[in-house]
Amino acid sequence: MNMPTQTLQSEQGDVRLSARKQPFNLLRWFSLISLAVIGTVAVALGAVSTRFVITESVQRDALLTSQFIQAIASAEVRHVSIPHVRTMGELLDPRQDRNFPDVDPLARAAARGEFLDHIEHLPDVILANIYAPDRTVIWSTNPALMGTAIHSDEDLEEAFKSRIPVSASYHDVDKSRMEQKFVTPPEYIFIENYIPLFDADGDKVTAMVEIYKEPRDLIDRMERGLLLIWLATALGGGLIYLGLYWIVRRAAILLAAQQKQLITNETFVALGEMSSAVAHSLRNPLATIRSSAELALEFDAGAARKNINDIIGQVDRMSKWVRELLQSLRPLNDEAEPVNLVAALHDSLMAFEQQIAKASIQVEFAPATTPMVLSQQVQLSQILNSVLSNALEAMDKGGTLSIRLESTDDQTVSVVVSDNGKGMTAEQRKMAFRPFFTTKQGGLGVGLVLVKRIMERFGGAVTLESREGEGTCVRLTFKLTP
Incomplete structure (x- = not known):
């Protein structure tokens, strides 16, 4: 009763064993692993290149904006004849007018107005704010922000402490930030620049200019650059993958052919050894049988003659087989x-x-x-x-x-x-x-x-x-x- 069950279990075990011993598919595993590795590297390179292009573009724009604002400030101060005023930063805060009783308020307002007009009409500007050292907005293109104190802006604090221009790029408006109150909301990406203005000695930040820009031309160039980066990355990764796949495919085909040839050679060697031994062992008995049949044919002219001829014919056919077999196995x-x-x-x-x-x-x-x-x-x-x-x-x-x-x-x-x-x-x-x-x-x-x-x-x-x-x-x- 147990024998059929044991036999069935044994056969099932053999099937499972043969299933586990499937040959290693080099091409399939290479195609999957190489695709994953090349894809990961390509995406990483694309991401790094994209980040680099965006960062460099934003920093370059911020540098140019900062240099332009500071140049305007210096130029306007040179055209103003106000005693004891050496930088534009000293003119921007109206609350400081009382510190200069000997200066005509209209002259200070006129000088300040010229600078602010330049700021307001800069290309691609969607919002401009000016902060006093106490982080109060003393002027803005959005009148609703004037007089607002900003104390939770990390970029603003960094610009005041480091005394260098600080820039950042955004895709979405952060509604939690009080200073991002745009009259005209940005469409895609906008750049925030903090440009410090100093006193005459260059040690103290007397005002901070905040410029929000949505530079159309720069954005278009960045988009084209990013598109080219991802196209080049995809094309390069694809070419590398296809090249390596072709090489490995050729190698897999060559290995399969060599393996097949090796199996064939081993089969021929085994058959050759076996067949050569059998053929050589058959030659002498066949020759003896044919000689005996020919001898019998000379002495028997009766009914057995046909049978003897059949024997000779079959022996000749077997001899031909032996010759063909030996010839096919000869190197x-x-x-x-x-x-x-x-x-x-x-x-x-x-x-x-x-x-x-x-x-x-x-x-x-x-x-x-x-x-x-x-x-x-x-x-x-x-x-x-x-x-x-x-x-x-x-x-x-x-x-x-x-x-x-x-x-x-x-x-x-x-x-x-x-x-x-x-x-x-x-x-x-x-x-x-x-x-x-x-x-x-x-x-x-x-x-x-x-x-x-x-x-x-x-x-x-x-x-x-x-x-x-x-x-x-x-x-x-x-x-x-x-």
Whole structure:
């Protein structure tokens, strides 16, 4: 009762074990990991570059704005004739007018008004505020802010303490900040600049100018720059990914081909050792059987004569198998030499002349050129004989054997052998070049295997196309002699 259960559990364990031992898919894992790594690096580079462009653009604009404001302040002071007043910062706070009783209030107001008018009409300004040292707004383009004390602005505090221009960029209005009360709200991005104005000694900040700008031209340039950065990052990352993917794909294909070739070589080595031992062991018994049959044939002229001839015929067929098997397993180490392809084809057709005539097969072969190909005379004859033999055996009475030469380029030439025989199924086509697979009764299944090995040995190739009931077409591609 327990045996079937144990067997089922064992089979399930084997299935799970085989599922766990799936081969490592180099291309798939590389494509996923490399895509993640390259994508992360590309996004990081894009983000860093974007941040750098925005920061540099904002700081550059802030520097130019600060220099412009300070230049205006210096110019306006030089045009004002007011005693004891040396900088524009000393004029901006109206509450300080009482400290200068000897100065005409109208003169101070006129000088202050000229500077503020320049500030108000700066290009791209959406809000301008001026702070006294006590953080009170003493002037603003938004009258609602005048007289408001600001004590929670970190950038303002930093500008007063560091005594250097401070800038920042925003995408959204911070409603919690009292100073960001825009008459005309910004549309996309706006820049905040704090520009300090000093006393004559340059030690004390007498006023702080706050400028909110929405520079259209700068924003357009920044957008184009960011677009180019992300396009370049995406294109560069994509090219790197595709280049590495192509290299790894070629490597994976090469590794798979080498692995397949290694398995094939190991299979041939094992089959060679086994088959060579079997073949050599069969040769002597076969020779003895044939000799005995021939001897019996000389002494027996009766009814057993037909049986003895059958024995001799079967022994000859087995001997042929042994020769083909040993030949297919023999290493191919000979060097290539120029061989006349058309002459070799004519010789092979002559060898099958009787079989062609007996089967009433029509041969179509009219070469226009006589190319010289890289091969070996003996092995080329073996290739052609094997292909022609398969084609003739596939046809019944009255078939057509077509042989033509096709020149694909200056370095190769192809021999196309076609028949209108019984053809092959899709499954048979897949198995055609595997060792010991054959569709012929009494065949050994090493003919096409040997053809493929010899063609590849000399830098050529063989392909097969076939449809059941329509025929088969074998293409042999040879390298031309230089």
